[in-house]
Amino acid sequence: MxxxxxxxxxxxxxxxxxxxxxxxxxxxxxxxxxxxxxxxxxxxxxxxxxxxxxxxxxxxxxxxxxxxxxxxxxxxxxxPNERTPTKDDWTQLSSYWHQLLDQRISQLTQLRDNVTDCIGCGCLSLKACPLYNEDDKLAELGEGAHLLFE
Ligand code: FES
The missing domain is CATH 1.10.1660.10 (Multidrug-efflux Transporter Regulator; Chain: A; Domain 2)
Structure with missing residues (x-):
């Protein structure tokens, strides 16, 4: 062309x-x-x-x-070659995104359940609240700024 x-x-x-x-x-x-x-x-x-x-x-x-x-x-x-997606490409992409949505729905469902546990509580405790600090691995080490002193 x-x-x-x-x-x-x-x-x-x-x-x-x-x-x-x-x-x-x-x-x-x-x-x-x-x-x-x-x-x-x-x-x-x-x-x-x-x-x-x-x-x-x-x-x-x-x-x-x-x-x-x-x-x-x-x-x-x-x-391939970063081409514009074809119909087949769309099927593949949407299938992958479907999995991402399933993961997100699962996370949101867990979050919703945690909210239910917290309704009426409102403490947002650093130690106990699953909403406030769900994956707090450093909490196991006790109080303080552990990363500053490594
Ligand atoms: S607000 Fe109290 S445990 Fe989450």
Whole structure:
């Protein structure tokens, strides 16, 4: 494909924003984070391949699932040549994200159960409260700033 025909098929940032419903500032942010790419044409205008529309659709869908931009970036990076995800890729990515959601649901369920134990208590005890300091390994060493004196 010639440079001229590539540009004719490309989209401006305004066109991408309009087609996806994503603000231009958000598109710049996605680009800064390495989720999408553009290039500058001879007039120094930012241009995007049309495939960027699919990438942004996936970003939006994943964000609705609570997937972080970093996790989305890692998922995109796992695709061959960092290509735009195909339908099969989406099946694979969504399957992985399904597992992440299951883990999060499990954590939230445990947190909810701990909240139930704490309702009416309100002590937020450093020693006893599972909400305040759930994984406090240093508590076993007693009081004090143990890491400062290692
Ligand atoms: S608030 Fe008292 S144990 Fe959590």
């Amino acid at each position: 010639t440079k001229k025909s590539q540009e004719a098929l490309s989209l401006s940032v305004g066109q991408v924003a309009k087609r996806t419903g994503v603000a231009v500032s958000a598109l710049h942010f996605y680009e800064q984070k390495g989720l999408i790419r553009s290039w500058r044409n001879s007039g120094n205008q930012r241009r995007f391949k049309r495939e960027v529309l699919r990438r942004i659709s996936i970003i939006k869908a994943a964000q609705k699932l609570g997937i972080s931009l970093e996790q989305i970036k890692q998922a995109f990076a796992s695709l």
